[in-house]
Amino acid sequence: MFYLKDLPTDQTLEEISKRYHELDPSALKTCAALLRTGSDLLTAFENILSRHDLSQGRFLTLIMLNRTPDKAINPSTLAQKVGVKRATMTGLLDGLEKKGLVKRLAHQEDRRKISIQLTVVGKDALDKMLPDYYSRIAQLMKDLSENERQNLNSLLKKIDQGLILFKE
């Protein structure tokens, strides 16, 4: 969940904007729709992943390792790339290691560091589930033309831009 299931109607938005003059109805409408769709999208993915006993975080960690399956990566950069805190990555790796999907390797030079690598079991698990996963994504987007996809990308980029200011 990260946004209302019951999005406000145009009429409701108009009503509320009478009480709060700062409210821009069409801005809120679009913003809410974006959060709603994102929420549903994530839930759908999580449902698929849960069948494989994976959370979004654990899956994304595997995906990131699978970009360069033969190179080992240390937890810090992994955390950064996945978008979680280092402490969270420790937990994700604990789970993945317990399932035998990744292994922790000592680092030669710097004894603070460790390296994470996909195991053969981990690679196989990904190779088994990714075809289905990717084809679902292709299916999901099939009604959007190449043009529409690019259009959507550039609209999202404008919002990303707006988000920079937002942080103050």
Next chain:
Amino acid sequence: MFYLKDLPTDQTLEEISKRYHELDPSALKTCAALLRTGSDLLTAFENILSRHDLSQGRFLTLIMLNRTPDKAINPSTLAQKVGVKRATMTGLLDGLEKKGLVKRLAHQEDRRKISIQLTVVGKDALDKMLPDYYSRIAQLMKDLSENERQNLNSLLKKIDQGLILFKE
């Protein structure tokens, strides 16, 4: 967090699509961008809400009550409209009630039911924070024309449509 911080480049997508033929690079790219923007958007909102000691769930509950501030709503329908489970709503209401923002009222006819109503304190708290909240949303979307907003809405709707099939 709900998607990679480090989105795949077009080149990475091409490389991976050689290993997994079901992967449609532009579909994944757009899908990933949507999740990324949604994630950042939610995080930004949560940061604002945390200053007022509110979570997204608690805030949405207040917002929903504030649509019709004088009518009481029971937890079940509230949960449904906000998009959480009934059990979760119990927890959200516990928190809001402890802060004095809402109150639980007994139902006359059906003794299983209770009604939830915003308190005066709750209404005041909302009236104090919503102007800032709404003006930030307006600010966030100000670089999108009315046309672009509608365009974005309709693209999102197409994805919503695709999500229906996704659930099987």
Next chain:
DNA sequence: CATTTATAATTAGGTGCCATACTATTAGTT
């Protein structure tokens, strides 16, 4: 009218993420 079924709210227990604080090691400073 007694029994089953359905509904409302809650409790109990689990997962995933976070922030904070700690330990070990390395790098930088004087």
Next chain:
DNA sequence: AACTAATAGTATGGCACCTAATTATAAATG
């Protein structure tokens, strides 16, 4: 060389959400 600061990984405790089970009440049924 000794001291301070920075970095890597982790342990701990907390919050928000979930599922499943529980309690109380009401409605439906034989």
